[in-house]
Amino acid sequence: MSDFISQKQQIIKALETVFIDNNKQNIIQSGMVEKIDIDENEIIIFIKLYHPTMHVKQKLKENIFKTIDIYNNNIKQKVRLQIAKKLNYNRNNNKKIHGIKHIIAIASGKGGVGKSMVSTNISVTLANMGFNVGLLDADIYGPSIPILFNIKEKDVYSGRITKKEGTESYILKPIVKNKVHIQSIGFFSKSGQAIVWRGPMASKALHQLIHETEWGYLDFLIIDLPPGTSDIHLSILQYLSMTGVVMVSTPQKLSLSDVHRSIGMFRINTIYVPIIGIIENMSLIDTSKDLCETNKNTVKEFSIKFDLFFLGKIPMLKEIQEYSDLGIPVVLKHYTIQQIFLKITKNIISKLS
Incomplete structure (x- = not known):
């Protein structure tokens, strides 16, 4: 001995x-x-x-x-x-929002990979599972969430903004659609209006959307991040204590290259956020197999190489585009896609525990 x-x-x-x-x-x-x-x-x-x-x-x-x-x-x-x-969920406790249990960002590093669609359908899936869910559209320059929920200018009711007495702060009320509490810069701009702001102004607007929105009690706040590794991302990490981030990529090497950069940002010691896992979107369908099976394993191989949990695949189906264009979350209309998102969402929850 x-x-x-x-x-x-x-x-x-x-x-x-x-x-x-x-x-x-x-x-x-x-x-x-x-x-x-x-x-x-x-x-x-x-x-x-x-x-x-x-x-x-x-x-x-x-x-x-x-x-x-x-x-x-x-x-x-x-x-x-x-x-x-070891996932460090207790880091930066001083940046937590009262009443919100988990804050999860959906990121890609690249535009056009369906990140907002994924954010929308994960949020609705969580809500249908019985959780209280909020969804923040953090893409200041190209907000997509109002379109994906078919929230039009006439639906953005007056009285959503009230000023706190004796202060310069405001109280913003989210719009509730499909049981999800939604906030977006798109609610405060006209359709097609270009938002031409420098980084500091965009960061300030984002800070207001995060901290002046009356979220209430939420089990999950899902944040739909813009593409890239910009001021917006750094501001969110400065303002919030994240539970974790979910990466989204298509199978193409070009998309994975940008995802790789985003992973590097989230793993920097000074701004570290746990990466819960990665989703492959727009998977190519192998007609010789079931709908959920695909003939490409690029993202899965990438996940193994960079030690990421593979959360699941979403096939490239025209129904996803059609329902998204109508502003209807596809999980409410398409059973197979509903089950795919349910499995992905359960995988996310299991990683948090």
Whole structure:
């Protein structure tokens, strides 16, 4: 037993020299090493990371094995690392909105991949499951949510904006459609009107939509992010404590290239947000198989490479476009698509638990 204790002390001493991502604390100080198990045949080091990408894990493994070899020449057992993902849902508690349990962003990095359609149908699916749901259209320059819910100018009733007495702040009321509480900059501009704002002005408007909307109690606030990695994204991460982000991509390499950049943004230490998983939208249909089966696994392969949970595939069907153009969430009309979104949504919920 004393030999095992001595070995453990030597291993801890070695691990105190291992750092990750320019962190000022070593992996022992930062709490990444959960425990070390030692027996006659094997030494197992249990590690939990907040962002275990493949290259981070590989570099960490190399550093640990190299360091243990240097510090412990007498070790005869096989050394094994067990690295697990740790989602930091309690980070930035001061940025939480009172009454909202989970804030989930839907992101892509690229326009035209159906992100707003996915946000719409996940929101409606959650609402139909019995949850209280809000949907924020954060695309200041190209709001799509009013179209996808068929909310027209005449539907944006007066009295939605009231000023707080003695302050410069306002109270904004969301529009409720299909049991979803919806807020969008599109409710405050005319159809077809170009919003020509610089970054700071757009960020200020977004701050108002987030914090001055009377959301009430919500189990989920879904945020439909704009494409790219811009001021808007940084502002949202500054204003809010996110539960996590869901990535959306089509199977094309061009789309995945932009998604890769977005993943890099969300995994930066200073603005880190857990990535819940990735959805493949507009999957090509293999007519020799069931509707839900596709003949492309590009996004799934991408998810494995970058250590992302694969949430599911949405086939490219004309009914999705037709119902979206009518402003009707397709999950309310198409049973197969409804079941696909139900499975994806359940996968998202399971990752939160």
